[in-house]
Amino acid sequence: MMTQRALLLVDIQNDFCAGGALAVAEGDSTVDVANVLIDWCKARGEAVLASQDWHPAGHGSFASQHAVEPFSQGVLDGLAQTFWPDHCVQGSDGAALHPLLKQQAIDALFHKGENPKIDSYSAFFDNCHREKTQLDGWLREQQIDELIILGLATDYCVKFTVLDALALGYQVSVITDGCRGVNLQPQDSAQAFMAMAGAGATLYTLADWLETHA
Template identity: 40%
Template sequence: WHPKDHISFFENKHSRAFHPSSKVSAQDARVLDTVVFCDPCSESGCVEQTLWPSHCVQGSWGAQLHEDLRLADKALKIYKGDNTDVDSYSAFWDNARRFETSLHSELRNRGITTVFVCGLAYDICVAFTALHALELGYGTILVESASCGTSEEAEEKMKRRLQDQLCLIVDSSEVSDLVSGKKRPWQLGVQLAKASAPQMC
């Protein structure tokens, strides 16, 4: 849910000062390059940023949900990425962890302990949301067949990272049995044990 002048947009690269440590200049920077902008709000005085094409701009067609997507009754929308000066891959925090969305508090208020994560892009927003869900102690399941990455290579690399953290990765055909409790893979038990361990000490 990005403003038009969002820091991640390639089209906005000239609107911010490049930090001297950036290996790519404003003139040479291309889509998908990683650059370093000056950032007076950070301790280091700079922020590393991957440049993406404009996407999910507030109020635009690209920010709309697909018309065939069926929303559950009382579905709650959590917006992220709406801070002009910091990117936000995870649905829980922005990349600098300066601002937290309401997702964690909304899940806790509803007594939700297990989350299913899917969407775009597998290796970025979906993956970082899943990693943060694990960190916060949620049973975390990534629905692979309902997600798409930026590239097969990036997707496979992130999949290994997620599996190393014991994130359960499933096909959409398995979701019903997981929701009903008919299927309870061992990874969810380990996730729960890890989340409970600090509270037991």
């Protein structure tokens, strides 16, 4: 039985790129890698999907709602929470996908982080696994069981998306140079890649992927 594969681009949005509210160092460099893989997948008839952080104004994960400094630690709805700068507010320019990303090639877009009471790093679930996005259902409907994943940020949304995908039974390849991390601690991204590999993901650079999947 042939596996059906799709490319999943995680949160390649303006607020996570240069000049954004929660800019990730070199976040923009994910766009070129994403565009190469978009073309690669489209040439093979494979689906291209994207997740989008899509917070209502005044989301509970925003430091501004708690009168604390951004990046301070606290608790939200019983879960440990990093409080972030306001970012990816629904309909804002910051929430839009990066303008250089080949957006017209994206077959389906999945919003996350819409519930103001809980954060949602993964493209599949909120952080408490209480509510699912529509991503898993869509993939199963299309009989897709293998994912290529890249995007922002390595140590949060990419990591939890990959771990959830593996737990749901998908085969996952992560394109490491298509990811960039927040790195509140300097080792966070390296540890995130180790956690993904430890859970069963296969890590590739873009060059490795193209060479081994000619």
